[in-house]
Amino acid sequence: MAGCARPTGASVSLHVEGLDGHDEETTVTEKEATTMSGARVGRPAPDFEAPAYYKGEFTTVKLSESVGKGWTLLCFYPGDFTFV
Amino acid sequence: MAAVAARYQELRDLDVNIISVSVDSQFTHKVWDEQELSKMVEGGIPWKMASDGAGHVGKVYGVYDEDAGVEMRGRFLIDPDGVIQAMEVMTPPVGRNIDEAIRQIKAFQLVRETGGKEATPAGWTPGGQTLKPGPDLVGNVWKVWKPAK
Incomplete structure (x- = not known):
């Protein structure tokens, strides 16, 4: 995937400025197999950790924690309050 | 997302965990869940709604639209070993079909259970x-x- 090539094993971090003034870190860890190509079927899913909302609470979500519990359906969508 | 939430128990019975991702903040997720989704699905969204404000996660998965600053619709089925078994990416105006996702989950689980x-x-x-x-x-x-x- 163009624009996503990063050194093998590199960890990409960004800071999301929370509205409550706390910095929250999102970490994207790309495994060697996926470094050059991003997400591909048959290859390990790139792990990430991100801020999340869950049943009334603010928390974080880490893909690898979900993977350790079974199958995972990872769903991206354009935005909250969209119609479809 | 409400369409997926309506089938949540079926997905859990298939040992499937769900993570949803958009560029919205977790605060926006809260308001959307409380003000709208909980009126479509009892109890609201029962999984973690991730915030990918800068699109970094979406970029790695190839679903971030830099021009619009949003994620495209993307569904990734990841097996218990962390391997992506299926993916579907769509532009925003057309919604997903959760029936097809569930069919694929059952198919991939059968293949896995039989060791291929x-x-x-x-x-x-x-x-x-x-x-x-x-x-x-x-x-x-x-x-x-x-x-x-």
Whole structure:
């Protein structure tokens, strides 16, 4: 995937400025197999950790924690309050 | 997301965990869940709604639209080993079909449970005929399987 090539094993971090003034870190860890190509079927899913909302609470979500519990359906969508 | 939430128990019965991701903040997720989604699905969204404000996660997965600053619709099925088994990416105006996602989950789980000894042909649905890949099947698929009309 163009624009996503990063050194093998590199960890990409960004800071999301929370509205409550706390910095929250999102970490994207790309495994060697996926470094050059991003997400591909048959290859390990790139792990990430991100801020999340869950049943009334603010928390974080880490893909690898979900993977350790079974199958995972990872769903991206354009935005909250969209119609479809 | 509400369409997926409506089938949540079925997905949990299939040992599937869900993570949803958009560029919205977790605060926006809260308001959307409380003000709208909880009125479509009892109890609201029962999984973690991730915030990918800068699109970094979406970029790695190839679903971030830099021009619009949003994620495209993308569904990734990841097995218990962390391997992506299926993906579907769509532009925003067309919604997903959760039935197809569930069909694929059942198919991939069957393949995994049989250690790859069985494969599911085109259009397979649960309970349908599977194929057993091997030397005997080469050139002989026509004897055991025909496409649905």
